[in-house]
Amino acid sequence: EEKMLQVRNLKKHFNLGKGKTLKAVDGVSFDIYKGETFGLVGESGCGKSTTGRTIMNLYDRTDGQVLFNDQDVHKLSEQDDFKLKKQMQMIFQDPYASLNPRSTVADIISEPMIVHKMYKTGKQRMSRVYELLEEVGLNRDHANRYPHEFSGGQRQRIGIARALALNPDLIIADEPISALDVSVQAQVVNLLERLQEEKGLTYLFIAHDLSMVQHISDRIGVMYLGKMAELTSSEQLYKKPLHPYTQALLSAIPIPDPDIEDSREQVIIEGEIPSPIDPPSGCVFRTRCPMAMEACAEIQPVWQEVEQDHYVACHLYNDNINDKSPVTSDQH
Ligand code: SF4
Ligand code: MG
8 A cells, every 4th residue: 555644753842931841743754645534533722723734844854754655844945845735634623703794605625726836727627617516516606605505514514615616635624613513513524535535635624523533534533642642443432442442432331232232331431631732741632541551651652553554652552561460549
């Protein structure tokens, strides 16, 4: 399989002044293969959106590397960066906030085509706008209307049409369905899947909830506090989650088939996600981990491939740690 994107030990830190640093992304590695959907999941504030934006070179990286078709996205000339922005497009959580309320749908979808000088005449451009509207399940009568005249789901379709306008290869979808009604979420997911099939698109699909990426993703990475906790195929992640955080996230999702008895042990994570300005020592998950042991406060777990294509950062799978007895909560 061909790698489209290679993210290598990526870090994005924000200097907040007064000696404080926000380690939004702190050493994340993953690959995305051509034509697949990679789900990136984690609670809000875990760094998943910042990862997406750093991949797009909307933010410079603090350390590490992002290779897109073997090109380092943070070392491109201005001209090559302009070309890159054509190949990678973003879809946002709140389509209303990302669509200019004073522009017509035709103007919104045309804008990237004008910036990238895709068509010689306005007529050619308009016929492409009509085509895109139809591809996302809207129609040409919508072209002269304004964003506020549409429902949330329709607005997300407009956002998708705009993202498709430049014929991108990779779409970074940052929580594209989180703000939508449950009944509309499936329609937008179906649309994204159909477009992927028709156009051979590759997706980085960001979500805060595993249930949202379960069906659409080929592989899934779970992030916690700026770090990757676990990464494997969607199937393997649901069948055999290894990281206590993934286990907790999954045990919160009910099994949809009523004929299957839910015999899983409920893993409950307590407390709030700590601040990425002052993350816990050792394993960043240890303050909420029901399995935390002594070593977890002292040593950062390494990112290791414990089974083929199944990566996890947790001392439970580290053979060099002998004492794996959990510390009781009053020792925390
Ligand atoms: Fe829990 Fe320790 Fe594993 Fe971190 S390293 S997830 S604290 S058991
Ligand atoms: Mg976000």
